[in-house]
Amino acid sequence: TMSFNYPKPPRSETCKENFFGTEVSDPYRWLEDPDSDETRSFVNAQNLITRPFLDSCPYKESIKSRITNLWNYPKHSAPTKHGNKYYQYRNTGIQNQSVLFVQNTLFDKGEIFLDPNAFSEDGTVALSATCFSEDGNTFAYGLSSSGSDWVEIRFKNVITGEDYSEILKKIKYSSMSWMHDNKGFFYGGYLNQVGKADGSETTSSENQRLYYHELGTDQSQDVEVVEFEDKELRMGGHVSHCGEYLIVTPIKGCKNNLVYFARIDPNKTITKKLELTPVVTNFEADYEYVTNIGSKFLFRTNKDALNYKIVAIDFNNPVESEWEDLIEENPKDVLDYIHVINNTMLVVCYLKDVKHTMHIFDLKTGIKLHDFKLDMGTIYAITGKRYYNEMFYSFGSFLTPNKIYRVEFTDGQIKEELYHETKVGNLDSSMFETKQVFYKSRDGTDIPMFIINKKGIVRDGSMPCLLYGYGGFNVNLTPSFGVSRLVFVNNFNGIYALANIRGGGEYGDKWHNGGRFENKQNCFDDFQHAAKYLIEEKYTRADKLTIQGGSNGGLLIAACINQAPELFGAAICQVGVLDMLRYHKFTIGYAWKTDYGCSEEEEQFKYLYKYSPLHNITIPKDGVQYPATLLLTADHDDRVVPLHSLKFIAELQTKIGSFPQQKNPLMIRIETKAGHGAGKPIAKIIDEETEVFCFISKALDLPFSE
Numbered sequence: 197t198m199s200f201n202y203p204k205p206p207r208s209e210t211c212k213e214n215f216f217g218t219e220v221s222d223p224y225r226w227l228e229d230p231d232s233d234e235t236r237s238f239v240n241a242q243n244l245i246t247r248p249f250l251d252s253c254p255y256k257e258s259i260k261s262r263i264t265n266l267w268n269y270p271k272h273s274a275p276t277k278h279g280n281k282y283y284q285y286r287n288t289g290i291q292n293q294s295v296l297f298v299q300n301t302l303f304d305k306g307e308i309f310l311d312p313n314a315f316s317e318d319g320t321v322a323l324s325a326t327c328f329s330e331d332g333n334t335f336a337y338g339l340s341s342s343g344s345d346w347v348e349i350r351f352k353n354v355i356t357g358e359d360y361s362e363i364l365k366k367i368k369y370s371s372m373s374w375m376h377d378n379k380g381f382f383y384g385g386y387l388n389q390v391g392k393a394d395g396s397e398t399t400s401s402e403n404q405r406l407y408y409h410e411l412g413t414d415q416s417q418d419v420e421v422v423e424f425e426d427k428e429l430r431m432g433g434h435v436s437h438c439g440e441y442l443i444v445t446p447i448k449g450c451k452n453n454l455v456y457f458a459r460i461d462p463n464k465t466i467t468k469k470l471e472l473t474p475v476v477t478n479f480e481a482d483y484e485y486v487t488n489i490g491s492k493f494l495f496r497t498n499k500d501a502l503n504y505k506i507v508a509i510d511f512n513n514p515v516e517s518e519w520e521d522l523i524e525e526n527p528k529d530v531l532d533y534i535h536v537i538n539n540t541m542l543v544v545c546y547l548k549d550v551k552h553t554m555h556i557f558d559l560k561t562g563i564k565l566h567d568f569k570l571d572m573g574t575i576y577a578i579t580g581k582r583y584y585n586e587m588f589y590s591f592g593s594f595l596t597p598n599k600i601y602r603v604e605f606t607d608g609q610i611k612e613e614l615y616h617e618t619k620v621g622n623l624d625s626s627m628f629e630t631k632q633v634f635y636k637s638r639d640g641t642d643i644p645m646f647i648i649n650k651k652g653i654v655r656d657g658s659m660p661c662l663l664y665g666y667g668g669f670n671v672n673l674t675p676s677f678g679v680s681r682l683v684f685v686n687n688f689n690g691i692y693a694l695a696n697i698r699g700g701g702e703y704g705d706k707w708h709n710g711g712r713f714e715n716k717q718n719c720f721d722d723f724q725h726a727a728k729y730l731i732e733e734k735y736t737r738a739d740k741l742t743i744q745g746g747s748n749g750g751l752l753i754a755a756c757i758n759q760a761p762e763l764f765g766a767a768i769c770q771v772g773v774l775d776m777l778r779y780h781k782f783t784i785g786y787a788w789k790t791d792y793g794c795s796e797e798e799e800q801f802k803y804l805y806k807y808s809p810l811h812n813i814t815i816p817k818d819g820v821q822y823p824a825t826l827l828l829t830a831d832h833d834d835r836v837v838p839l840h841s842l843k844f845i846a847e848l849q850t851k852i853g854s855f856p857q858q859k860n861p862l863m864i865r866i867e868t869k870a871g872h873g874a875g876k877p878i879a880k881i882i883d884e885e886t887e888v889f890c891f892i893s894k895a896l897d898l899p900f901s902e
């Protein structure tokens with residue numbers, strides 16, 4: 197059996213805080229300083245424990261080569277057209293970053309337009325945001341380094357391939373939008389933030405402003421065009437399809453935004469703050485700009501529509517009593533997203549029991565004109581400008597990486613053809629089967645869950661199982677192709693299960709609200725009942741069951757091992773939100789109040805304190821032990837700062853690690869030059885997935901077969 201002598205970091209007995217009469221100690225608060233010597237030595241001490249454990253896995257090299265060669269298939273994105281050229285991301289297989297190609301026609305092999313791999317040796321500079329000007333002659337592109345949310349924007353002349361000289365900095369959580377003169381450009385920035393701003397800082401991101409940039413000038417000349425008092429607002433700025441309006445959608449949290457607009461003259465530069473007309477001035481609903489016909493503006497909204505709908509607002513008379521529903525709310529299916537095409541058509545994707553359906557509606561009348569035939573899966577993207585009579589959509593599912601279809605609208609016909617199908621080498625998908633089951637949670641709610649396994653398995657409870665969940669922020673976990681999960685099913689002879697627990701948006705706001713605020717415990721109950729279902733149905737047994745989740749999903753994992761350690765053999769908690777009393781103090785954490793609430797409010801403190809992972813590590817009774825637990829974080833994660841994981845592992849090892857019955861490892865893997873996940877180079881993804889499997893294999897004694 198294994199035993200570990202975990203680091204004994206200094207534990208402050210004086211750091212206490214009083215929340216409405218409850219005294220809460222915070223012995224590892226000093227770990228909140230990422231740059232202190234103490235924190236650095238804590239990180240090193242942890243890596244000295246974790247590194248040898250992971251490297252001792254006898255299957256490490258074969259796991260890595262299996263994951264690598266399954267990743268190594270050519271990838272293509274749906275083409276998008278700008279000006280008279282087509283653009284498409286391609287990856288030969290395991291290039292760290294995908295490369296942006298430009299083609300003159302749909303079927304020529306094209307040439308490299310922008311290769312982000314050229315920006316760094318190790319692929320840690322990613323292309324995080326792009327925006328072509330209306331005429332397609334200028335390409336605005338945002339680069340992010342080491343996985344940080346910070347973005348630097350550059351402008352490329354498409355004809356010459358040369359970059360303009362200016363670089364826009366201090367940009368984060370920003371929209372990008374061009375004036376139709378192809379010279380003016382809107383973006384959101386934190387230009388006043390002081391101190392380090394490279395993603396390793398934990399400074400709260402406050403006072404974002406919307407700026408107007410004139411192409412070819414220095415950022416110091418940029419004009420602050422929109423400003424609101426509230427320091428927590430992030431400004432979405434979108435130039436309308438006609439080019440005559442700027443729609444401004446300030447958002448405070450991660451749900452519900454305001455709507456303002458300004459008239460703009462595409463032929464005049466902007467020299468001062470814009471005059472904004474209010475349309476929505478309360479945070480009661482989401483409003484997402486779709487398009488406009490003159491002054492009639494379409495928005496996708498959940499206002500009085502938990503499953504969302506399309507509403508028309510006349511900006512000449514925006515009073516709510518004059519709003520009209522263009523596409524009514526569907527009582528069962530969620531209006532997930534929408535794309536205007538061919539001038540007069542709306543492509544609408546619904547989510548129906550966690551699978552997409554796709555239809556065409558008339559832009560003026562809202563009448564349905566066409567249904568697309570889709571397999572069980574997900575629409576990943578739809579591309580095509582409003583005035584094009586051609587669009588592309590990409591579709592994927594658990595065993596289908598990506599199928600791109602081209603749709604052409606000519607003389608009243610809708611012609612559709614397969615444009616490109618991604619083939620995965622060395623994977624015979626006919627060996628696997630996927631299904632959707634429904635199980636009951638603690639309160640009787642039916643929860644959907646996808647299950648993937650090899651065909652012909654015998655359900656005798658002996659198989660290892662990997663159960664994944666998220667459960668928050670209206671996020672939908674729909675079927676998608678994932679390499680590591682297929683390696684788990686194929687080479688660990690495992691079961692992969694994906695539980696669509698409450699807090700997500702799988703059944704609209706009813707589902708999101710069911711996992712928010714005082715209902716957050718439903719997420720944990722739903723997930724624990726998924727585990728019980730998999731055990732009762734003999735897919736697996738507790739000591740062969742691994743649970744995995746990231747970010748808000750990391751909170752899910754940590755709360756579940758605190759509440760029901762007996763249910764799980766292993767737990768993978770990636771970039772988790774683990775200190776629920778202090779999360780809102782760092783970077784963009786305050787924006788998550790719209791799911792979690794905040795400890796500064798008494799009622800909210802009470803329910804946060806009840807499940808906050810850092811504050812609920814409990815010594816299990818009757819010889820039960822915590823599952824083998826691996827936390828993962830990274831030094832440039834400025835979405836969920838590493839201090840959450842550092843404090844949690846310190847508390848877990850101190851409180852639980854020294855107990856005789858605790859044989860399972862309690863560890864943390866801290867990555868460098870990496871962040872929350874977006875833009876992570878393939879090499880780092882493969883290393884991380886390999887080491888997660890090494891941990892699980894070691895902890896649960898799982899054999900790996902080539």
Ligand SMILES: O=C(NCC(=O)N1CCC[C@H]1C(=O)O)OCc1ccccc1
Pocket residue numbers: 368369370430450669746747748749773784787788835836
């Ligand atoms: O904070 C979030 N989103 C929520 C989020 O990232 N969360 C919410 C909880 C922890 C973490 C996660 O689950 O990934 O987004 C900020 C943002 C980024 C880019 C553009 C605009 C705004």
